[in-house]
Amino acid sequence: MKKFFLLLTIISVVTVSQAQRLTAHRGDVKEAYSFWFYEPPTDSDTLKQSSNQAIKQSVKPLVVFLHGKSLSGKNLNRVKRYGPINALEMGMNIDAYVLAPQTSNGWSPQRVIRLVDWAVEHYAVDTNRVYLLGMSMGGFGTLDVAGTYPDRFAAAMALCGGSTLKELCGLNRMPLWILHGTADRAVGIGASQRVVDAMETCDTAERLIWTPLQGANHGRLARIFYLPKTYEWLFSHSLADRDRTVNHDYDITVEELADKNIYRAARSGGNKVVTEKAVGSSDNTEYSENSGDSESSGTRYHTVKKGDTLSKLARRYHTTVKKLCKLNGIKQTSKLQIGKKIRIK
Numbered sequence: 001m002k003k004f005f006l007l008l009t010i011i012s013v014v015t016v017s018q019a020q021r022l023t024a025h026r027g028d029v030k031e032a033y034s035f036w037f038y039e040p041p042t043d044s045d046t047l048k049q050s051s052n053q054a055i056k057q058s059v060k061p062l063v064v065f066l067h068g069k070s071l072s073g074k075n076l077n078r079v080k081r082y083g084p085i086n087a088l089e090m091g092m093n094i095d096a097y098v099l100a101p102q103t104s105n106g107w108s109p110q111r112v113i114r115l116v117d118w119a120v121e122h123y124a125v126d127t128n129r130v131y132l133l134g135m136s137m138g139g140f141g142t143l144d145v146a147g148t149y150p151d152r153f154a155a156a157m158a159l160c161g162g163s164t165l166k167e168l169c170g171l172n173r174m175p176l177w178i179l180h181g182t183a184d185r186a187v188g189i190g191a192s193q194r195v196v197d198a199m200e201t202c203d204t205a206e207r208l209i210w211t212p213l214q215g216a217n218h219g220r221l222a223r224i225f226y227l228p229k230t231y232e233w234l235f236s237h238s239l240a241d242r243d244r245t246v247n248h249d250y251d252i253t254v255e256e257l258a259d260k261n262i263y264r265a266a267r268s269g270g271n272k273v274v275t276e277k278a279v280g281s282s283d284n285t286e287y288s289e290n291s292g293d294s295e296s297s298g299t300r301y302h303t304v305k306k307g308d309t310l311s312k313l314a315r316r317y318h319t320t321v322k323k324l325c326k327l328n329g330i331k332q333t334s335k336l337q338i339g340k341k342i343r344i345k
Contacts, residue, residue, distance in 0.1 A: 175246035
């Protein structure tokens with residue numbers, strides 16, 4: 001019983017301390033949005049080294065989260081329903097400043113960048129490590145902001161969104177991960193596919209990771225905000241990186257997102273469990289593990305669709321054309337037949 005109350009006390013301290021570092025800002029930045037701002041724990045060693053207030057704060061990355069339409073309005077508490085702020089309040093450890101604005105309708109790149117400038121001015125933000133991620137309408141906002149200011153963000157992740165920009169070539173200048181469920185009825189996967197296609201007409205889109213998630217619907221992708229690897233992938237990039245290459249060492253799978261019961265928070269977050277109900281998801285659509293391409297004993301296949309090429313498949317599955325040719329006994333000049341299965345792992 002004593003251990004039980006001790007555990008409750010520890011979890012309460014974690015939750016309270018994180019809440020104390022989360023502040024609401026309404027109308028503090030002109031011609032911008034109201035927003036939540038989270039300040040991570042201060043590095044005690046840095047505090048001892050200088051009395052300068054700007055330096056006393058720990059130099060950390062900045063994560064900017066753009067919400068979807070369901071969280072729109074003028075009540076900032078709605079922004080806590082899902083996403084990084086919700087994850088933090090549940091006890092997840094995100095070692096970065098987190099800025100989560102609220103919009104009434106759509107996202108303006110100029111208004112978002114004013115908030116980034118505010119954060120840089122008031123906190124010890126590592127300007128080489130500013131990241132952007134969003135879902136649904138926030139996915140549109142992420143691609144619009146990233147495409148407008150590709151040299152301000154080290155990396156971006158857009159979930160089940162699209163873009164309103166006429167010119168998308170700027171997105172090729174930064175590491176970008178686009179994910180979309182093939183069963184999304186709220187925002188069809190074609191919205192993301194149009195962005196990918198436009199990027200590929202500009203050049204090779206070598207900094208892009210495109211992940212269509214077979215059988216996943218719209219709400220399912222909200223669970224990505226509760227995966228530690230989401231933030232680890234973002235943090236692995238910097239504006240100081242040579243050639244700004246994209247990190248292909250991470251993957252997010254349908255199998256992970258199909259887990260309805262458990263998402264453990266990162267590292268020292270008190271082992272909080274994130275459930276579908278806890279993240280405020282209204283997604284009740286059943287998921288079938290039989291949908292999409294088969295995977296057994298590590299072997300994985302892709303069913304060739306119109307427009308597929310070996311180079312596109314190599315980028316999509318984080319492999320090389322040479323490896324695909326070897327697995328399938330084909331040549332690099334071979335034409336792929338629509339409907340035929342090609343081994344990719």
